[in-house]
Amino acid sequence: MIRHSFKPLENENSMRTELIDNMVDTALKGESISYEQALQLESLTREELDYLFIGTDHIRDRFKGKDVKICSIVNAKSGRCVEDCSFCAQSSSFQTDSPEYELMDVEEIVAAAKEAEAFGANEFSIVASGTYLDDRKELDRVIEAIKRIKAETQLETCCSLGLMPLEHLKELKEAGLDRCHHNLETAKSHFDKIVSTHTYEDEVNAVQNAKEAGLKVCVGGIFGMGESFAQRAELAFSIRDLGTQSFPINFLKPVEGTGLEHLEPMPHYEALRTIALLRLVLPDIDLFVCGGREEVLADQQEQLFSAGANGILGGNYLTTKGQDPKRDIEMIENLGLNPVYTSI
Template structure:
């Protein structure tokens, strides 16, 4: 058991600075027993920076399918024949109704997500702006958008409408990206994040793990995200969906997934770390360990193209662990 190595990692994380790239790379060789010891430490790091609060984020797939990009994990790419739904941008009322439903089951953050390279036209931008205004006026949710490769000007408009945060995944490490997406570049992804930051928005930047990348490439992605200065980070584990370019892949091993969560908590100790896609399938009955590994948030409700578990089950899990789902209802009245 390399207790000294693990203690030095926890110390670096508790200081707020986070572990070095060299320490991060050492995590690949930690045995299961060492990982269990590490999770006692990552649990302390999470508790130190986040107390026992758990954030619940929820999303609406506001525009589905028909995408001209070729992201090989995605069932919404027009390149793949899948049974994923296809529909144009929802109406303002429909987006607001989804937000209210999310608030009703305990979410405190709500993201409007659309398929495609970016919003297609002015009409779509106006619909999203109107939806943001109404959600801010009619709920206490923090509002996030995930709309693809948007310009700084478009993001400024959305911020003026009340948008709190922009979500944009880098998907994977720069060195693995060309194996996953060929229709746009990694720099396009980085620009999208920087455009949101230029507009004065907080950003939520993460990726998808288990797409054939090495552990070193997971470390590479963690430090790329750190360099961007993001406030929150969604961790997704690949769900190999039928018909997509990665449908031949296996689900990640649960301990490999927990190791990845711990890596991100130790590199970015102060960040809001959400476990999103693939949580139920990859972590199965061990889901509760995600908090010890370092996460302080989950995506609740349904995913983009697949169903999530009953939100009540999530709330029960959080309560049983002695943690507390942060509710919008606790915020001071608007």
């Protein structure tokens, strides 16, 4: 039992400390808590959550140390997507103010990569809207950009290009691509409430294709889309079973005009509870807090690290602007942690 070394809290006797200690001790050994244990997290009081966060902070520190990864991406193609993901401002099903532009040319993508490297990045991620890059000319452009980035920089490369077929992923791997990012969006049992133009199985296949092509994978989802806590746990265990090196955690920022515009952002402590759930299910992977960070955690963003995350998406988010990168660095350094640039 490692818990005795943590700071004792007031009212500890009335809290379910044994339940929490058991979960933290399991995760500290690098093992996932059980699904039944995960469900019990939903009923923890705020005081019990504060006690849990001492443990999840310790798990983060055990497996990730003092480094905080800051992910950087370029949105190389935006808008006009034929899919109807109800959270997404880039879907052509909705009227939004999201920018629309075709895929950047090779020079623009390479220039963005070099700029990211000069800023301290060690990985660079190319993100494009759409079901997948079905236009051969677009695919060739990304392949050429990856070859140039590998030849002209020291950067590792990552792509988020949708439901890519296996043969295209193999071509990207051949060109030098290191990692593929693909969100499952939400739990299988909630998926048809969020997307109707493709299936949950299509999402899982995309991840499996990337793995079969020999790529590292980064797989996450979006929380706060009307799913239950049990469905959050369901998604966490599905992604654990798929096998991923990193998990981007997004919190819904309801955008006017989208299918989920009527929802409220997730309450702050529910967001922290969700991060802690993921750290306890996936103790040793990289957990990034990405979209919705400012809206949900507001001026208490530093708490995401004690809840268990070890990374953030910095700067410019896909369709919404993020916090000033200087404020992120300050926040991380004030916690005695080290910012490290990367991509997801």
